Amino acid sequence: xxxxxxxxxxxxxxxxxxxxxxxxxxxxxxxxxxxxxxxxxxxxxxxxxxxxxxxxxxxxxxxxxxxxxxxxxxxxxxxxxxxxxxxxxxxxxxxxxxxxxxxxxxxxxxxxxxxxxxxxxxxxxxxxxxxxxxxxxxxxxxxxxxxxxxxxxxxxxxxxxxxxxxxxxxxxxxxxxxxxxxxxxxxxxxxxxxxxxxxxxxxxxxxxxxxxxxxxxxxxxxxxxxxxx
Numbered sequence: 740x741x742x743x744x745x746x747x748x749x750x751x752x753x754x755x756x757x758x759x760x761x762x763x764x765x766x767x768x769x770x771x772x773x774x775x776x777x778x779x780x781x782x783x784x785x786x787x788x789x790x791x792x793x794x795x796x797x798x799x800x801x802x803x804x805x806x807x808x809x810x811x812x813x814x815x816x817x818x819x820x821x822x823x824x825x826x827x828x829x830x831x832x833x834x835x836x837x838x839x840x841x842x843x844x845x846x847x848x849x850x851x852x853x854x855x856x857x858x859x860x861x862x863x864x865x866x867x868x869x870x871x872x873x874x875x876x877x878x879x880x881x882x883x884x885x886x887x888x889x890x891x892x893x894x895x896x897x898x899x900x901x902x903x904x905x906x907x908x909x910x911x912x913x914x915x916x917x918x919x920x921x922x923x924x925x926x927x928x929x930x931x932x933x934x935x936x937x938x939x940x941x942x943x944x945x946x947x948x949x950x951x952x953x954x955x956x957x958x959x960x961x962x963x964x965x966x967x968x
Contacts, residue, residue: 764778775794775798790819791818795809812845831845840870844871847863859881876902895924902917903921919953943964
């Protein structure tokens, strides 16, 4: 989603909001799917959910994966339309099948809520492979717990390491939390020697990283380790 915001911001700053808005509308009305999505996105970020829903629907029906994802969110949250978990799932699945990583992660979450763990793991792994930070964190949890997948500490370490090394917007709380949790869980594997070679030094390294990202549990364990010296 961030890339879409940057793209629109670039257009508005360097070309001018009025001109871009007029051109987008003309193109959208002529049936261009991407313009329909971008117009819907602009309506949505300005709080006009009814028009956002209208244009997301137009674009989604032309197989735009981003529009399908945002249409699913509209149904999920009741923004510009009535809430419908069933319709949200339909559109998340359409978007996920076209390769949208955010939709794959959210679809996996819906399957997890329904305790369909094999399907949840399948879609979350698809998302994780595309670099979705939250998906990488949760996939690590799946491998660690063995829920919906064969328990494998080495694979848990692999996905938490992937997530722990991502660069995130520090002001994005959900991303920062997923990053800090991954760093914390990876630290635990090093300290316990599960799936990786035991290393208190590496464990402390990742605890410090997690603590710097405001994860209180990591800070508490670091303090305990210092007192036990």
